[in-house]
Amino acid sequence: MTDEEDFDRGVRAEIARAILERGAIPKVGEIARAQGRDRSEVEEAFARMIEGRVFIPRQRSLEILAYNPFCSEPTHFAVTAADRTWWAICAWDALGVPAALGVPGTIDARCADCTNAIRIEVGVDGKASAPDHTVMQVATPARDFWKNIYRT
Amino acid sequence: MKVQVASILTIDQAARLGHAWYARKLAPDWRRHTPDEATALFARLGLDPEFWRVH
Numbered sequence: 339m340t341d342e343e344d345f346d347r348g349v350r351a352e353i354a355r356a357i358l359e360r361g362a363i364p365k366v367g368e369i370a371r372a373q374g375r376d377r378s379e380v381e382e383a384f385a386r387m388i389e390g391r392v393f394i395p396r397q398r399s400l401e402i403l404a405y406n407p408f409c410s411e412p413t414h415f416a417v418t419a420a421d422r423t424w425w426a427i428c429a430w431d432a433l434g435v436p437a438a439l440g441v442p443g444t445i446d447a448r449c450a451d452c453t454n455a456i457r458i459e460v461g462v463d464g465k466a467s468a469p470d471h472t473v474m475q476v477a478t479p480a481r482d483f484w485k486n487i488y489r490t
Numbered sequence: 491m492k493v494q495v496a497s498i499l500t501i502d503q504a505a506r507l508g509h510a511w512y513a514r515k516l517a518p519d520w521r522r523h524t525p526d527e528a529t530a531l532f533a534r535l536g537l538d539p540e541f542w543r544v545h
Contacts, residue, residue, distance in 0.1 A: 481545065
């Protein structure tokens with residue numbers, strides 16, 4: 339493992355720790371302070387992770403919008419798990435939040451077609467129960483997911 | 491030529507996808523799925539191979 343890979347792994351561990359312990363996605367400055375490193379070093383790690391599609395940055399910023407499946411701001415996909423409310427940018431990610439935390443969870447969203455409320459219960463094993471006929475529509479072919487991730 | 495404009499997943503397929511994709515995201519040794527791993531996962535879930543082709 340190169341020094342950069344080792345450093346990036348430490349940054350990812352710090353992000354994971356903040357999510358698990360505080361339920362929050364940290365900013366560059368918080369990670370730099372927590373690890374006793376220069377802000378510029380963490381910015382460089384973030385840039386490498388963005389290039390490697392480890393997370394989705396805020397537009398025109400290095401800061402994290404979504405450390406998928408976790409979104410840093412409220413969305414239409416709320417997930418209750420581990421005694422917190424989490425946010426996800428899409429149904430796929432919402433279904434992944436309990437899995438990433440290793441706990442069961444409850445997703446509250448709205449049908450994109452009729453706007454009816456949808457509640458999905460997800461077990462720790464990933465099995466889900468939902469209202470009859472609930473489906474997930476993916477409109478972008480997989481090969482195009484990252485062409486414009488903000489639309490996908 | 492038939493062009494598929496969207497992929498519709500059952501809740502079971504979607505839940506299995508979310509679980510498999512993200513279960514290790516916070517693990518210290520997490521890494522991105524390789525294209526081959528992603529392709530194999532999508533196939534196991536019975537997803538349309540052309541729509542879900544990653545490369």
